[in-house]
Amino acid sequence: MAAPLVRHAMRRCLAHNCAVTVRRGLRSGATPSVFTRLLLKLDHYFYDVESFLYLKEWWKTKVVKFQNKYFGYVQKRYGAQIGAAYYILAIKGSFRFAGQSQWFRPDSTGMFSFMRSPHGQIEEVDLSGTLINLNGLGNLISQNKLKTLSLRGCPEVDDWFLARLHVFRDSLVELDLSDCTHVTVGGLAALQNLRKLKRLDISGLPRLQCPGLVRILLEEMLPHCQVIGVESEQGMIQPERQEPTDIDDASTQSGLRRS
Amino acid sequence: MWRRLFATAPAFRAQKAPCRSFKSSRRSDKDVFEEVEDQFRAFRKKAVKAMPGSDWSPFELTPGLPPERADVVIIGGGVVGWSIAYWIKRKERTRGALRVVVVEKDPTYSQASTVLSCGGIRQQFSLKENILLSLESADFLRNINKHLWVTNEDPVDLQFNHSGYLFLASEKSAHVMEENYSTQRYAGAKVVLLSPSQLKERFPWMNTEGVALASLGLENEGWFDPWSLLNAFRRKALSMGVYQCFGEVTGFRYSTQIAEVAEGDFVDFRRIKCVNVRMPNSLEYQPVECPVVVNAAGANSGKIAAMLGIGLGPEESVSGIPFPVEPRKRFVYVVHCPDGPGLDTPFLIDYSGVYLRREGLGGNYIAGMSPEETEEPDISNLDVDHEFFQEKVWHHLAHRIPAFEKLKVSSAWAGFYDYNTFDQNGILGLHPLVANMYFATGFSGHGLQQSPAVGRAIAELILDRGYKTIDLSAFGIKRIIKKKPILERNIV
Numbered sequence A: 001m002a003a004p005l006v007r008h009a010m011r012r013c014l015a016h017n018c019a020v021t022v023r024r025g026l027r028s029g030a031t032p033s034v035f036t037r038l039l040l041k042l043d044h045y046f047y048d049v050e051s052f053l054y055l056k057e058w059w060k061t062k063v064v065k066f067q068n069k070y071f072g073y074v075q076k077r078y079g080a081q082i083g084a085a086y087y088i089l090a091i092k093g094s095f096r097f098a099g100q101s102q103w104f105r106p107d108s109t110g111m112f113s114f115m116r117s118p119h120g121q122i123e124e125v126d127l128s129g130t131l132i133n134l135n136g137l138g139n140l141i142s143q144n145k146l147k148t149l150s151l152r153g154c155p156e157v158d159d160w161f162l163a164r165l166h167v168f169r170d171s172l173v174e175l176d177l178s179d180c181t182h183v184t185v186g187g188l189a190a191l192q193n194l195r196k197l198k199r200l201d202i203s204g205l206p207r208l209q210c211p212g213l214v215r216i217l218l219e220e221m222l223p224h225c226q227v228i229g230v231e232s233e234q235g236m237i238q239p240e241r242q243e244p245t246d247i248d249d250a251s252t253q254s255g256l257r258r259s
Numbered sequence B: 001m002w003r004r005l006f007a008t009a010p011a012f013r014a015q016k017a018p019c020r021s022f023k024s025s026r027r028s029d030k031d032v033f034e035e036v037e038d039q040f041r042a043f044r045k046k047a048v049k050a051m052p053g054s055d056w057s058p059f060e061l062t063p064g065l066p067p068e069r070a071d072v073v074i075i076g077g078g079v080v081g082w083s084i085a086y087w088i089k090r091k092e093r094t095r096g097a098l099r100v101v102v103v104e105k106d107p108t109y110s111q112a113s114t115v116l117s118c119g120g121i122r123q124q125f126s127l128k129e130n131i132l133l134s135l136e137s138a139d140f141l142r143n144i145n146k147h148l149w150v151t152n153e154d155p156v157d158l159q160f161n162h163s164g165y166l167f168l169a170s171e172k173s174a175h176v177m178e179e180n181y182s183t184q185r186y187a188g189a190k191v192v193l194l195s196p197s198q199l200k201e202r203f204p205w206m207n208t209e210g211v212a213l214a215s216l217g218l219e220n221e222g223w224f225d226p227w228s229l230l231n232a233f234r235r236k237a238l239s240m241g242v243y244q245c246f247g248e249v250t251g252f253r254y255s256t257q258i259a260e261v262a263e264g265d266f267v268d269f270r271r272i273k274c275v276n277v278r279m280p281n282s283l284e285y286q287p288v289e290c291p292v293v294v295n296a297a298g299a300n301s302g303k304i305a306a307m308l309g310i311g312l313g314p315e316e317s318v319s320g321i322p323f324p325v326e327p328r329k330r331f332v333y334v335v336h337c338p339d340g341p342g343l344d345t346p347f348l349i350d351y352s353g354v355y356l357r358r359e360g361l362g363g364n365y366i367a368g369m370s371p372e373e374t375e376e377p378d379i380s381n382l383d384v385d386h387e388f389f390q391e392k393v394w395h396h397l398a399h400r401i402p403a404f405e406k407l408k409v410s411s412a413w414a415g416f417y418d419y420n421t422f423d424q425n426g427i428l429g430l431h432p433l434v435a436n437m438y439f440a441t442g443f444s445g446h447g448l449q450q451s452p453a454v455g456r457a458i459a460e461l462i463l464d465r466g467y468k469t470i471d472l473s474a475f476g477i478k479r480i481i482k483k484k485p486i487l488e489r490n491i492v
């Protein structure tokens, strides 16, 4: 954290911290609908409503689980490449094989077909808006030529997911994490394993408290990587509103010195 | 027309309101008979309450007393205690079938190791059991909201930092690291070995002098907020019907059977009947009758074992072997260093024993080290020895990360390890001399990360009479009686 820029950003950000309210939430954090609120109210009084609420949650997890099942059979029968391709298309994502320019994606009815590529492996994957989660990622880990991965707006992508991305550490060059509502700085720290990363999009992450500072820290952590989607100044308040903090003292007093 | 009606409505109400205040009160409306009837009704209610089978009593009771009878009493409301409570409730067949009571002496948790720990989780152990426990716990933490979310409440946010652990080995210890690495890989942990040059490339801020090998955890390792985990367990367990009671366990009522185990060697076998709980700030005791007791009192669990006569028998005999868990004080220092390493700082464990991790994004770190066996600090209080940092910790730290030559210690705290003096591993299961007390303690600095899996294991022992998910029989108390330690090499 040698850069004076960081220190400056940090100071501002710390002052800002108290003003920012973190949006936590299983979902995106929007206010629940009248119906949901009514259910929550009733749940205070009746056990049955609780089980109904659980049922709703249970159904949601079932759907996610179903979409992310492991295509072990396909993988064994037709190879990892076909397994991965099949999974991507099944959750309505799209991909491109290495050495080809054609993208494969399902049509509007969800039907798809693709040709096996004789030598190439999957090089680019676009999973924007899909329900991919950590289990689903298991279908892709054999794709060690994967260069570009877009996870824009994936509601099930969280910090644990990012921590597993180390499986692509020898190939991944471009990663798009924009609008992933669950991603926090604790998961972004795990991207340090992706030493080949050249481009990282972190725009619209609601749970990042000081996007500007995080961007600087990420650029410091991955010196060859361009971090986009956040201005360095974003999430920081102007200096006049800043209050003196501990950090201020430290940087002026220059701390202790070991004899 | 509707709109006009609405528009006039407030005015209409405003007109009416003053009239109401002129009305006479309701009470004087009633005649004498109605009043008598009311009195009778109230009396009848009270009488019903006082019938046998109800909990009404003519005497004032201390609020928060534990119930008189329970199925399981858990001593210690730290993370291990609450995790066991949660898993027992989770495994019960019908709702409310088991009455589980958690007894905690300190509602503020001012001395509990859980909240004073560093919150780290790693799979880099040398023993298969420890690796598996930690892997299972990581799985639990990953799905924490499936386990511990309570409807109507905020989801649990552990603030997990996926930064991994980085162990450094010197020339002397490199071969041990390699062995551990293969055990860890075999058990399913995601770890890589780094050579000094790779290390330098990955972490340019580090001085790699003296390092022969390093191992870095890629997945499921990092640190989180222990308080959030404790609270989440507690909130969920309470919502499932676990009783919480603030009081101190000061003794037991038990029955004793004397048996001759060998020629002339008599041993007392005990069975707990009641747990005596003393209420805070009073001399009042409440005996809680129960068939199963769990000792999850952390650093204090050795004392609880002594209450049952464990270790107090004649030397040489089984009852003379003390329960080997005692409090050991460990210091944690919060340092501020604006030029220190950034977001890529892992939980660093140097071969000198010094550890360091980042705390937040503001250039703060926490660091510490375990003292030599011969220099253990006094455990009568939780005061911090600041000299220890200056003399022991700092030069190792500054040697490894030169930026730390210049730093400021901004605060510090101390906590008690539930230290297992025998072999520094958890002690799980029944004691051969006490028929119905399960132990879950002695984790020596890695109890927080193992708590979810340990809770499940103990619940399995109690309800299924054996381990179902992970076989932890190696951590049983037999090894202490037989004097066969199972040593863990990666103790921090």
Ligand SMILES: Cc1cc2nc3c(=O)[nH]c(=O)nc-3n(C[C@H](O)[C@H](O)[C@H](O)COP(=O)(O)OP(=O)(O)OC[C@H]3O[C@@H](n4cnc5c(N)ncnc54)[C@H](O)[C@@H]3O)c2cc1C
Pocket: B075, B076, B077, B078, B079, B080, B081, B103, B104, B105, B106, B109, B111, B112, B113, B114, B115, B116, B117, B118, B119, B120, B121, B247, B248, B249, B250, B296, B297, B298, B299, B300, B304, B330, B331, B332, B414, B415, B416, B417, B418, B440, B441, B443, B444, B445, B446, B447, B448, B449, B450
């Ligand atoms: C400085 C430090 C750093 C640590 N770092 C880590 C780490 O990075 N990772 C990790 O996994 N672990 C770490 N640990 C270890 C971890 O904190 C403990 O192993 C774990 O918290 C043990 O949990 P527990 O519930 O058994 O004990 P505790 O949290 O100590 O809970 C025991 C509870 O029992 C209560 N109690 C005691 N006696 C009685 C009685 N007679 N009656 C009623 N109640 C009683 C106490 O009040 C206490 O609340 C660390 C510990 C320390 C001290």
